[in-house]
Amino acid sequence: MKIVVKKTKEEASAYVAELFSDLIxxxxxxxxxLATGSTPLDVYANLVQxxxxxxxxxKDVKAFNLDEYIGxxxxxxxxxxxxxxxxxxxxxxxxxxxxxxxxxxxxxxxQRGNFTVYKDYDEAIYLAGGIDLQILGxxxxxxxxxxxxGEISDYTHVAVLDQSTLEANSRxxxxxxxxxxxxxxxxxxxxxxAKKIVLLALGENKANIVKQMxxxxxxxxxxxxxxxxxxxxxxxxxxxxxxxxxx
Ligand code: PGA
Numbered sequence: 001m002k003i004v005v006k007k008t009k010e011e012a013s014a015y016v017a018e019l020f021s022d023l024i025x026x027x028x029x030x031x032x033x034l035a036t037g038s039t040p041l042d043v044y045a046n047l048v049q050x051x052x053x054x055x056x057x058x059k060d061v062k063a064f065n066l067d068e069y070i071g072x073x074x075x076x077x078x079x080x081x082x083x084x085x086x087x088x089x090x091x092x093x094x095x096x097x098x099x100x101x102x103x104x105x106x107x108x109x110x111q112r113g114n115f116t117v118y119k120d121y122d123e124a125i126y127l128a129g130g131i132d133l134q135i136l137g138x139x140x141x142x143x144x145x146x147x148x149x150g151e152i153s154d155y156t157h158v159a160v161l162d163q164s165t166l167e168a169n170s171r172x173x174x175x176x177x178x179x180x181x182x183x184x185x186x187x188x189x190x191x192x193x194a195k196k197i198v199l200l201a202l203g204e205n206k207a208n209i210v211k212q213m214x215x216x217x218x219x220x221x222x223x224x225x226x227x228x229x230x231x232x233x234x235x236x237x238x239x240x241x242x243x244x245x246x247x
Contacts (some may be wrong), residue, residue, distance in 0.1 A: 002234045003214070005242045009202040010042060012238045016135065016200050017046030019234070021056050023133050023196075029060040031125070033134030033191070034088075035145075036065070036080040039200050040135055044088040051092040058094035062128050064121075066136070066145035066191070068103040069180035070158065078172050100124060102156050102184040112153070121156040122190050134194035138201050140168055142209050142222035146185035152220045154189040158182055188226050196232040199224065207244040210237060214245065 006012040020043070023030050034040070050056045065080060074081035081101050089099050105121035125131060136144050139162075143149065146159035153159075160182055161169075170176035191197070201210050213224040214235070220226065227233065 001228060001230070004234060004236045005239060006236070007239055009238045009240075012200060012202060012236050013040075013042030014046055016040075016043045016198055016236055017050070019196075019198055020047055020133060020135075021050050024056045024058065024061060027132065028057070029062070030132045031128050031130060032061060032063045033131040033186075033194050033197075034063050034065050034084065035135050035137050036067075036083045037137045039137035039202055041087060043135065043200070047088065048091045058092045061094055062098040063089075063094065063100065064125050064128070064131060064186075065099075065101045067159070067183050067185040068101045070103065070182040070184060071180045074101075102186060105156070106184060112157075115153040116158040117153065117187075118156045118158075118184065121184075121186070122193075125190065125193070131194035132196065134191060134197045136191070136197060136199040136224075136227075138199060138206065138209055138213060138224050140164055140205065140209055142213060142224050144188075144191060144199070144224050144227065146183045147188055147191075147223040147226075149221045149223060152223060152226065153187045155187040156190055157185060157187055159185040188223065192227055192230060194230075196234075197227065197230050198234045198236060199227075200236045201241040202238050204240040204243060206241040210235075210241050211244040211247070 068080045072079050102121045106118050110117045141149050141162050141164040148162040166179045169179050173179050216225050218225045
């Protein structure tokens with residue numbers, strides 16, 4: 001694992017955007033694994049700028065998103081589809097048909113233990129050649145996508161959101177009661193199968209969980225620890241998110 005600490009969130013985001021643009025320049029039909037939330041916003045803004053300057057084109061790029069809420073429509077302002085359209089897809093030359101979200105792949109549910117699993121999404125990723133570069137944020141509870149503490153499933157599945165996630169995400173809704181309680185989420189293996197992963201964490205409120213992620217043994221109670229031994233993982237932090245390391 002490589003750890004990169006940048007002074008500011010802008011510099012950390014620019015670093016991650018560079019990883020994506022280098023990939024897209026060298027592989028026009030790259031397969032991107034994309035995330036929503038506050039963390040990747042500046043990364044996407046940087047990529048839009050690079051597109052506007054003519055440095056990169058998304059014409060042949062395919063994108064797979066990590067997760068989507070269940071129970072709100074793709075046109076709802078808080079849906080992740082809407083987020084991606086507004087922050088990236090509508091602003092670049094990507095083909096909308098190449099922008100996939102897991103909630104579009106729910107026709108063939110399988111029951112695996114406690115989980116409803118949607119293998120069609122993982123198969124679509126596989127058939128596209130696999131994800132070349134996956135960006136991840138990390139939740140305050142250590143989740144990646146909506147793999148919540150103690151609720152780990154390998155492949156794309158229905159995830160029940162943790163109370164801390166409901167609280168964290170309530171900032172985007174009128175009240176916590178409006179936050180959807182479930183989502184369709186890529187699983188730990190869906191994510192782990194990416195060829196390269198970049199986990200970005202920004203700000204002081206992520207400092208504790210970043211420390212736990214990097215210093216704990218792998219445990220389902222801190223889902224991000226389960227991908228720390230990925231063969232090509234870069235953890236990118238700003239100084240605030242790195243501030244509790246080595247303490
Ligand atoms: P955030 O969310 O980027 O809004 O902090 C990260 C996450 O929950 O994975």
